[in-house]
Amino acid sequence: MSKPKKEIQIDKQTDEIKQDAALKEAEASKQAVEKQAVADKSAEEQQIQAAEEQVVAEKVSEEKAESEQVVETKAESEQAAEAKADEAVEAKADGTVEQAEEAKNGEAGEQAAEAKAEQAAEAKEGEAGEQAAEAKEGEEGEVAPRVEQADAASEAEKPEEETPLLRVINLKEWFPIKQSFNKAKSVYLKAVDGVSFDLKQGKTIGIVGESGCGKTTLGRTILRLYTPTDGQIIFEGKHIEKLKGEELRRMRPHFQMIFQDPYASLSPRLTVGEIVGEAVKTHKIVPKEDYKDYVVDIMLKCGLQPHYFERYPHEFSGGQRQRICIAKALALKPKLVICDEPVSALDVSIQAQVINLFKDLQESDNLAYIFISHDLSVVEHISDEVGVMYLGNMVEFGSKEAIFSNPMHPYTEALFSAVPIPDPDTKLKRIILQGDIPSPAHPPKGCKFHTRCSKCMDICSEVEPEFKDYGGGHFVACHLYQ
Numbered sequence: 001m002s003k004p005k006k007e008i009q010i011d012k013q014t015d016e017i018k019q020d021a022a023l024k025e026a027e028a029s030k031q032a033v034e035k036q037a038v039a040d041k042s043a044e045e046q047q048i049q050a051a052e053e054q055v056v057a058e059k060v061s062e063e064k065a066e067s068e069q070v071v072e073t074k075a076e077s078e079q080a081a082e083a084k085a086d087e088a089v090e091a092k093a094d095g096t097v098e099q100a101e102e103a104k105n106g107e108a109g110e111q112a113a114e115a116k117a118e119q120a121a122e123a124k125e126g127e128a129g130e131q132a133a134e135a136k137e138g139e140e141g142e143v144a145p146r147v148e149q150a151d152a153a154s155e156a157e158k159p160e161e162e163t164p165l166l167r168v169i170n171l172k173e174w175f176p177i178k179q180s181f182n183k184a185k186s187v188y189l190k191a192v193d194g195v196s197f198d199l200k201q202g203k204t205i206g207i208v209g210e211s212g213c214g215k216t217t218l219g220r221t222i223l224r225l226y227t228p229t230d231g232q233i234i235f236e237g238k239h240i241e242k243l244k245g246e247e248l249r250r251m252r253p254h255f256q257m258i259f260q261d262p263y264a265s266l267s268p269r270l271t272v273g274e275i276v277g278e279a280v281k282t283h284k285i286v287p288k289e290d291y292k293d294y295v296v297d298i299m300l301k302c303g304l305q306p307h308y309f310e311r312y313p314h315e316f317s318g319g320q321r322q323r324i325c326i327a328k329a330l331a332l333k334p335k336l337v338i339c340d341e342p343v344s345a346l347d348v349s350i351q352a353q354v355i356n357l358f359k360d361l362q363e364s365d366n367l368a369y370i371f372i373s374h375d376l377s378v379v380e381h382i383s384d385e386v387g388v389m390y391l392g393n394m395v396e397f398g399s400k401e402a403i404f405s406n407p408m409h410p411y412t413e414a415l416f417s418a419v420p421i422p423d424p425d426t427k428l429k430r431i432i433l434q435g436d437i438p439s440p441a442h443p444p445k446g447c448k449f450h451t452r453c454s455k456c457m458d459i460c461s462e463v464e465p466e467f468k469d470y471g472g473g474h475f476v477a478c479h480l481y482q
């Protein structure tokens with residue numbers, strides 16, 4: 001049975017209404033999706049824009065910092081260039097003004113002086129112009145390299161200050177002869193009486209003077225074989241004048257002594273290997289297993305064959321024994337070696353070998369020597385500086401060249417006049433000192449040399465002369481120059 005026509009029409013209308021509703025809903029959901037997509041896109045664009053802005057801001061700040069740095073560097077460069085220009089101009093002006101004055105005083109007269117002055121002014125202007133141009137170039141061009149160059153130049157101009165390895169300040173070593181509760185009545189033998197000097201690493205100071213002047217006592221006191229009565233001994237910045245016990249023992253390897261008599265300074269009961277290596281073991285310079293190799297190396301360095309290791313000192317000549325003494329001292333890797341007349345007991349030919357060995361070892365190990373001798377030609381050969389001692393005092397001190405070419409103290413002149421000249425045609429002008437060296441227990445008042453000095457003045461017997469620098473580190477104690 002078919003539906004009535006009216007119902008069919010109603011159904012049709014209902015379906016149409018439903019379809020319209022579905023279409024409207026679909027359209028609404030599509031619009032919502034599109035809106036969401038648009039919103040997402042705008043948010044993403046905002047983020048990208050913010051990131052770009054941040055990058056741009058960072059770049060701008062970096063560029064600003066760089067430009068500030070460049071400005072600073074330029075300013076420094078300008079200052080350096082200006083300073084350099086001023087110095088050059090001043091130097092030029094000084095030099096030219098001096099030239100102008102000389103010309104004025106000379107035969108050329110006023111005209112020449114004027115011409116010179118004009119030249120000076122021109123040169124001054126030219127120099128200033130050149131310097132200004134250089135400074136301008138520095139501004140425009142390679143700023144950083146120029147600043148580096150200026151820094152390097154100023155570094156190079158700085159004077160190099162080398163701290164001395166050893167400083168001896170007003171050192172005194174008095175031995176009591178007669179002691180009393182009243183100190184004024186005590187009598188002392190003043191072997192060293194106020195000696196001062198500096199010694200640099202790798203250098204040699206020669207100490208000369210006649211027997212009994214205190215050279216050996218000075219060496220032994222510096223080495224702390226004696227305790228100083230007064231004064232300071234500063235080794236590598238450390239005061240060693242009052243060190244005792246373990247502290248002093250630990251310092252011992254740094255300073256060694258080579259004695260005058262190689263026959264007496266070696267034990268006849270020990271082999272060469274034992275003599276050289278004894279202190280190496282005591283101070284644990286090398287591990288036990290390396291001990292023999294180390295000792296043999298030192299022996300070879302000092303010109304001793306390895307098979308001498310098992311031999312005894314009496315089997316050797318004087319020169320070889322002195323080499324054993326040198327090897328013994330060097331085995332402890334010292335920085336300072338005090339050589340007390342190390343070649344005076346040797347033949348002249350052997351002396352030359354040993355002296356050359358000292359020089360070679362100084363170069364290879366950067367050693368400092370205090371070379372005590374009364375042989376002036378040996379001292380001249382080996383020393384950088386020379387000190388002349390008389391009756392416990394240093395009377396003259398200076399560079400080897402200054403002392404040997406221009407001896408100022410009358411005692412030094414007398415010593416040098418006794419040096420033989422290997423030329424039969426040259427006549428020596430010897431200065432013979434009168435009398436004996438006075439007793440160091442009762443030294444003369446005033447200048448201690450006045451009893452024997454041919455140039456003695458009234459003041460010399462009353463006032464002790466000051467030990468003063470007369471230029472270039474040439475110290476002298478004499479009233480002739482004061």
Ligand code: SF4
Nearest residue numbers: 447450453460478479
């Ligand atoms: S101070 Fe007088 S006595 Fe002493 S060395 Fe000089 S001149 Fe001679």
